[in-house]
Amino acid sequence: MTRRLLTPVLLAAALLGTPRPTTAQPHTPNTQAVQAAVEHFLDVLGKRELDKLPALMAPKATMAVLRQREGQWTTTIQTFDEWLAALRAQTASQPFREPLSNVSVHVEDGRLAFLRADFTVVIGGEVRAHGIDYFTLVRDGEAWKILNGSYTNHAGPPKTTK
Numbered sequence: 001m002t003r004r005l006l007t008p009v010l011l012a013a014a015l016l017g018t019p020r021p022t023t024a025q026p027h028t029p030n031t032q033a034v035q036a037a038v039e040h041f042l043d044v045l046g047k048r049e050l051d052k053l054p055a056l057m058a059p060k061a062t063m064a065v066l067r068q069r070e071g072q073w074t075t076t077i078q079t080f081d082e083w084l085a086a087l088r089a090q091t092a093s094q095p096f097r098e099p100l101s102n103v104s105v106h107v108e109d110g111r112l113a114f115l116r117a118d119f120t121v122v123i124g125g126e127v128r129a130h131g132i133d134y135f136t137l138v139r140d141g142e143a144w145k146i147l148n149g150s151y152t153n154h155a156g157p158p159k160t161t162k
Contacts, residue, residue, distance in 0.1 A: 031105040034113040037144040038135050042098040042119075050087055054080075058138050058145035067153040097122045100133065113137040113144060120157065127157035 037056070044052045061080035066073060078086070087093070100117040107113045114136055121129040131152040137144045 028107070030107040030110055030113070034105050034107060034115055034137055034144050035100075035103060037137060037146070038115050038117075038133070039100065041135075041146060041149075042100070046096045046098055048093060048095055050084060053084060056146060058140060058147040061146055062148050064148070064150035065153060066151070069155060094123050096128070111139045113139075118158075119151070129156065130154055130158040 041053070041056050044056065057080050062077065063080055063083040064075070064077045066075050098119050098121055100119050103115065103117040105113065105115050115133070117133045119131060119133050120127045131154055134148075134150045135146055136148040138147050139145075
């Protein structure tokens with residue numbers, strides 16, 4: 001009797017405790033436009049065309065950076081204007097590419113969107129950093145604007161598991 005009751009309880013506990021994979025919405029004009037907006041932002045940023053960035057942002061946008069260096073995490077949360085001012089102050093920055101992979105896009109009511117993706121930062125053909133990007137976007141007229149960009153940042157290329 002105990003065994004018959006315990007088996008469903010253990011099965012339910014195992015299923016509840018198992019993370020469920022998230023799936024992106026199918027490619028639609030909206031999901032494609034959201035991904036294109038984020039990739040355009042990253043392209044402009046990587047080329048250091050900083051004067052073009054404000055047009056890609058929603059009013060009162062924010063940026064959050066969670067950076068791991070030498071086993072320690074730091075968190076920086078800024079308004080977009082503060083973040084942009086810090087970028088402009090960096091005189092030694094080099095152009096970079098930030099290709100995305102494992103992209104997941106969700107669009108709600110054609111007005112609010114969320115993109116999650118793995119990324120690497122490539123400078124001169126060498127991967128210098130990697131992490132996870134999270135972007136929240138809102139539709140402004142016909143354009144998708146970034147409301148928040150948040151990302152983790154680890155030095156060097158991603159570690160491969162074998």
